[in-house]
Amino acid sequence: MTDEEKTYKTKKVITIGIVSELTGLSERQIRYYEERKLIFPERSDRGTRKYSFVDVETLMDIANQMEDGVRTFEIRQEMKKKPDEDKLKRSMIKGQLNAQFGIQKGLK
Amino acid sequence: MTDEEKTYKTKKVITIGIVSELTGLSERQIRYYEERKLIFPERSDRGTRKYSFVDVETLMDIANQMEDGVRTFEIRQEMKKKPDEDKLKRSMIKGQLNAQFGIQKGLK
DNA sequence: CGTGTAAGGAATTCTGACACG
């Protein structure tokens, strides 16, 4: 991946309304995940949040985990350990994910 | 370039205020270039314009040509002829660009 | 804990128009 392509992925230019459309999450949820330290948008001059495509992908990953009953602090801990396996995780189906990482509460 | 990377470049997710910051152009200028058929943003549900990174690059290219005195209809015609040499043109310094394409009015 | 909602304010975006030239 070239520097230019990397910039497209990581440059924070998307407003919360569009992130909401892209992820299907409510603005409330998106702001809450920030409060829980799962995502870190930048701020424009006058305070509006700006997200990158990577943030959008992280949010979709979070959404999947929330559906599985994972709690925010557990998601945060997983992100610390494996800061860049998001792509890997996203490509796996839920069952496989659950089995491999076992990050869900008391599953088997 | 993978499909995923292509999506980052072409997906229309940036609002006009941020495009303005990114390009240094006023919102007035950006809307005017649309009126002159140089860029084609999409619209969100309720009508706000949304741009891609490619649009941002096109705008920076347009800005350079405007500085050189090229007029909007001339830029539009160049874009028709060479729909994808933007990258090439952007990488050339102005003098070279002028000499090679000669699209400026009566230079020399 | 995670998320919906009403609340009020501030900032954003939109369109059509007048202005200069």
Added chain:
DNA sequence: CGTGTAAGGAATTCTGACACG
């Protein structure tokens, strides 16, 4: 021709809080 600006309205975003549970 290209761009600034004032105008009024509509939509966006922000924060802190109450609610449910």
